Amino acid sequence: MTSTVASTFVYVTFIRTTPEQLWTALTSSEFTRQYWFGMHQETDWKPGSSWQLVFPDGRVADTGEIVEADPPKRLVLKWRNEFKPELKSEGYSRCTIELEPIDGAVKLSITHTMDLPDSKLIGAVSGGWPRILSNLKSLLETGELALGT
Secondary structure (H helix, E strand, O other): OOOOOOEEEEEEEEEOOOHHHHHHHHHOHHHHHHHOOOOEEEOOOOOOOEEEEEOOOOOEEEEEEEEEEEOOOEEEEEEEEOOOHHHHOOOOEEEEEEEEEEOOEEEEEEEEEEOOOOOHHHHHHHHHHHHHHHHHHHHHHHOOOOOOO
């Protein structure tokens, strides 16, 4: 039996908000634009539906599919980069987003995995997710971004 070594990035943060508010922040295109450096998502958030992350100028950054959506607890995306050939060639990754209420806050866990050792995509998202989620946390807690666009 052969096993594939996966590349995985995990990020956990706690945000003073409700699961419902955080779910809306994660899934609302207009809210996403505020903390994701002008980018927005296009989907209807139903399992089996296509998903796209779109740059402010209309170019498609990433594509995929909604694998699972259980508001306001869990979202799973099949995810492929579209704008960097070396990342696109790696194929699809899996991004799992979990929300858990804890003591007046929400534990937000992002697990981004690819069934490929030393994935360049996972290397790329490991730099992107902390910036994006720092902005999300700051925006929800203070109304201001942590990092400029």
